[in-house]
Amino acid sequence: MSFASAKDPKTLYDKVFEDHVVHQDESGSYLLYIDRHLVHEVTSPQAFEGLKNAGRIVRRKDCTLATVDHNIPTWSRKNFKSPETFIKEADSLLQVQTLQKNVKEFDVPFFGMTDARQGIVHIIGPEQGFTLPGTTVVCGDSHTSTHGAFGSLAFGIGTSEVEHVMATQTIIQAKSQNMRIYVDGKLSPGVTSKDLILHIIGVIGTAGGTGCVIEFAGDAIEGLTMEARMSMCNMAIEAGARAGMIKPDQVTFDYVKGRPLAPSGAEWEKAVAYWKTLHTDEGAHFDFDIKIKSSDIVPTITWGTSPQDALPITACVPDPVNVSDPIKKSMMEGALKYMGLKPNTPLKSITIDKVFIGSCTNSRIEDLRAAAAVVKGHKKADSVKLAMVVPGSGLVKEQAEKEGLDKIFEEAGFEWREAGCSMCLGMNPDILDPEERCASTSNRNFEGRQGARSRTHLMSPAMAAAAGIEGHFIDIREFTYKDNDVPKISVENEAEDKALQDAVYQHEKQPLQKGESADELEDDEVRDIPPAEHNFKETPLESSAKPTPAGMEPFTTVSGIAAPLDKANVDTDAIIPKQFLKTIKRTGLKAGLFYEWRFTKDAEGKDQSRGFVLDTEPYNKSQILVVTGDNFGCGSSREHAPWALKDFGIKSIIAPSFGDIFYNNSFKNGLLPIRLPQDVILEKLYPVAQSGNQLTIDLPNQRILDSNNNVLVENFEVEDFRKHCLVNGLDDIGITLQKEEFIVKYEARRKDEFSFLEGGSKLVKPIIGSKKSPYGNKAQEW
Ligand SMILES: CC(C)[C@H](C(=O)O)[C@@H](O)C(=O)O
Numbered sequence: 001m002s003f004a005s006a007k008d009p010k011t012l013y014d015k016v017f018e019d020h021v022v023h024q025d026e027s028g029s030y031l032l033y034i035d036r037h038l039v040h041e042v043t044s045p046q047a048f049e050g051l052k053n054a055g056r057i058v059r060r061k062d063c064t065l066a067t068v069d070h071n072i073p074t075w076s077r078k079n080f081k082s083p084e085t086f087i088k089e090a091d092s093l094l095q096v097q098t099l100q101k102n103v104k105e106f107d108v109p110f111f112g113m114t115d116a117r118q119g120i121v122h123i124i125g126p127e128q129g130f131t132l133p134g135t136t137v138v139c140g141d142s143h144t145s146t147h148g149a150f151g152s153l154a155f156g157i158g159t160s161e162v163e164h165v166m167a168t169q170t171i172i173q174a175k176s177q178n179m180r181i182y183v184d185g186k187l188s189p190g191v192t193s194k195d196l197i198l199h200i201i202g203v204i205g206t207a208g209g210t211g212c213v214i215e216f217a218g219d220a221i222e223g224l225t226m227e228a229r230m231s232m233c234n235m236a237i238e239a240g241a242r243a244g245m246i247k248p249d250q251v252t253f254d255y256v257k258g259r260p261l262a263p264s265g266a267e268w269e270k271a272v273a274y275w276k277t278l279h280t281d282e283g284a285h286f287d288f289d290i291k292i293k294s295s296d297i298v299p300t301i302t303w304g305t306s307p308q309d310a311l312p313i314t315a316c317v318p319d320p321v322n323v324s325d326p327i328k329k330s331m332m333e334g335a336l337k338y339m340g341l342k343p344n345t346p347l348k349s350i351t352i353d354k355v356f357i358g359s360c361t362n363s364r365i366e367d368l369r370a371a372a373a374v375v376k377g378h379k380k381a382d383s384v385k386l387a388m389v390v391p392g393s394g395l396v397k398e399q400a401e402k403e404g405l406d407k408i409f410e411e412a413g414f415e416w417r418e419a420g421c422s423m424c425l426g427m428n429p430d431i432l433d434p435e436e437r438c439a440s441t442s443n444r445n446f447e448g449r450q451g452a453r454s455r456t457h458l459m460s461p462a463m464a465a466a467a468g469i470e471g472h473f474i475d476i477r478e479f480t481y482k483d484n485d486v487p488k489i490s491v492e493n494e495a496e497d498k499a500l501q502d503a504v505y506q507h508e509k510q511p512l513q514k515g516e517s518a519d520e521l522e523d524d525e526v527r528d529i530p531p532a533e534h535n536f537k538e539t540p541l542e543s544s545a546k547p548t549p550a551g552m553e554p555f556t557t558v559s560g561i562a563a564p565l566d567k568a569n570v571d572t573d574a575i576i577p578k579q580f581l582k583t584i585k586r587t588g589l590k591a592g593l594f595y596e597w598r599f600t601k602d603a604e605g606k607d608q609s610r611g612f613v614l615d616t617e618p619y620n621k622s623q624i625l626v627v628t629g630d631n632f633g634c635g636s637s638r639e640h641a642p643w644a645l646k647d648f649g650i651k652s653i654i655a656p657s658f659g660d661i662f663y664n665n666s667f668k669n670g671l672l673p674i675r676l677p678q679d680v681i682l683e684k685l686y687p688v689a690q691s692g693n694q695l696t697i698d699l700p701n702q703r704i705l706d707s708n709n710n711v712l713v714e715n716f717e718v719e720d721f722r723k724h725c726l727v728n729g730l731d732d733i734g735i736t737l738q739k740e741e742f743i744v745k746y747e748a749r750r751k752d753e754f755s756f757l758e759g760g761s762k763l764v765k766p767i768i769g770s771k772k773s774p775y776g777n778k779a780q781e782w
């Protein structure tokens with residue numbers, strides 16, 4: 001059944017990866033087939049525009065599913081008439097309208113704002129059964145890692161890659177390294193998967209998983225529900241990993257079975273037989289194997305401005321005095337200042353202003369049940385200005401209301417909202433005021449994440465709810481639950497979930513397409529290095545490969561001022577804050593580059609320069625950025641980060657390591673990221689940057705020189721394929737389309753061997769006669 005040969009023991013990741021290889025070229029670059037593509041309004045406009053400009057279509061509409069989530073207000077939709085009357089912010093509205101227009105024009109299945117199935121993109125995929133075990137899942141969103149909970153290979157991509165997937169249904173990938181995080185034992189009472197993943201990120205750091213796909217394994221993981229597994233994999237990106245994965249098992253199959261877009265009947269049996277082969281073989285090689293003892297974990301929260309700033313709730317705010325590494329020390333001092341915290345303060349004594357229960361990490365029915373169990377019979381503390389509960393999808397909302405959770409929250413003084421990303425990111429009206437402190441169930445506590453100068457502490461739903469009741473952080477194990485008959489996760493409830501869905505989707509699944517019979521390929525034909533004529537070096541690239549729609553200039557040699565940046569873990573939220581993402585263009589982003597670091601507001605609300613390095617002479621003309629710390633560009637997949645850097649004039653960034661998605665996105669935009677060991681940067685390049693001098697980057701020869709032509713670095717690492725594209729300014733969609741024959745062959749084979757994946761979002765049906773949906777009977781909005 002599997003494309004992979006049975007010869008060597010393989011990891012779960014190896015198996016799923018190999019089963020999707022359409023083509024491999026000599027440079028080590030793979031073309032992978034994509035089974036499922038989720039689309040939202042923030043990262044798709046430029047991709048659809050690119051398709052349009054090139055006269056291309058969406059190749060597999062049945063593998064594509066779109067929704068709106070980031071920009072939409074979460075206030076009541078009872079009087080909803082249209083996005084135009086509902087969404088007050090013009091730029092948010094434009095992104096929503098643009099997606100509506102695009103899905104109509106390209107005929108892509110879409111859950112709009114009048115559809116109960118609308119919700120956060122990572123909630124709706126699994127909920128619909130669109131996400132299936134063993135599939136490849138992508139989305140222009142970093143938290144696509146969520147779907148790895150099903151044993152799928154799921155990762156975030158940038159907008160250029162969104163366009164690539166829409167046009168070719170494939171993606172160009174290098175193989176990541178294998179990391180296993182093995183969690184033994186059972187989680188203690190009061191400890192959830194959120195505590196576990198925060199603990200893990202605290203241990204391995206936000207760059208710990210860079211270049212890796214993490215498999216979460218062990219008793220503690222196998223004991224988790226699907227919802228809890230999704231919370232774990234969701235935050236794999238916060239550990240820097242390309243993806244997180246958990247092997248599919250009976251828990252997975254039970255969750256998927258009967259979902260509207262899941263296979264059924266004989267196809268279901270065939271699927272399960274295949275899915276059962278998807279586990280790491282005995283003796284398979286892991287590049288990194290990390291063991292975590294579940295007994296070490298207690299309820300955990302973050303204190304600082306990175307998800308790795310995680311501590312047990314029983315701890316105190318850390319003291320920089322105890323840190324010897326100067327970079328870490330200054331980062332800690334900066335974070336404490338930003339968070340308005342004093343060293344050695346017990347975490348439990350920190351008071352809060354607001355509570356946010358929601359986001360793609362923790363807005364599923366199980367999360368809401370856990371929070372409601374805490375809240376029931378209590379009242380929100382008077383000192384807490386706002387506690388909001390935002391379900392992940394319209395269906396989660398309906399289910400919660402059916403169980404009376406909305407009433408429990410409202411009686412306690414919590415606000416009950418409509419589905420969306422909400423205050424996780426604040427691209428919509430839900431934001432914190434400056435210096436407000438929030439107990440949040442989301443996944444990122446970056447500076448400015450929930451609003452300018454906002455202060456975010458990450459934690460589990462129960463802990464956030466309890467903080468709302470007490471007015472300060474509290475150890476959930478010490479909280480007094482008032483009522484024991486709170487809704488619990490039970491088989492009955494699961495059955496009710498399904499019953500609800502069945503009522504909502506009164507449809508028959510369409511018969512599976514009868515395709516032409518698939519060409520039989522031998523294993524080797526698919527996996528092995530193809531003959532030379534298929535290698536990109538031999539292919540007549542110029543014939544159909546075009547410059548990218550963004551107008552990518554060839555990159556050969558760049559000489560320019562190098563700006564020094566002495567920071568680690570520079571996240572893409574810092575490179576380009578959320579308010580600048582509300583554009584449907586790739587240009588005009590210079591003003592937003594490092595906005596929070598560059599500007600503060602004066603008394604009249606005008607921007608005042610803070611003297612950030614890029615605003616001082618001679619660095620305001622920099623073309624190169626020399627960064628001392630690891631993990632530049634971590635976090636969100638926003639391609640707006642390289643767009644903004646490019647718009648400023650930056651052509652190359654040198655750092656010890658990069659966030660995977662940012663690294664990819666940079667190449668797609670003619671921006672060269674160069675990875676060098678930290679000591680080389682500190683000894684050879686940083687001093688040049690500090691003195692305001694020029695560096696020359698010679699890509700064809702892979703060298704870096706100073707202004708006297710002395711070679712400072714020789715043979716810096718860059719993959720052949722990426723170099724080739726950059727030096728020639730090539731559009732990789734054009735290159736991929738030259739491999740059309742391989743894509744067609746793979747599709748034929750997929751139709752046969754993985755026939756249970758056919759249908760996909762084509763099975764999405766309008767909601768017919770949904771009895772009491774507050775969204776009415778309309779489904780797709782065109
Ligand atoms: C808007 C999108 C690019 C972004 C992401 O990739 O993560 C967002 O979802 C976020 O959480 O910051």
Ligand code: SF4
Nearest residue numbers: 143359360421424425
């Ligand atoms: S992390 Fe937040 S903003 Fe990003 S997709 Fe999830 S809920 Fe939306």
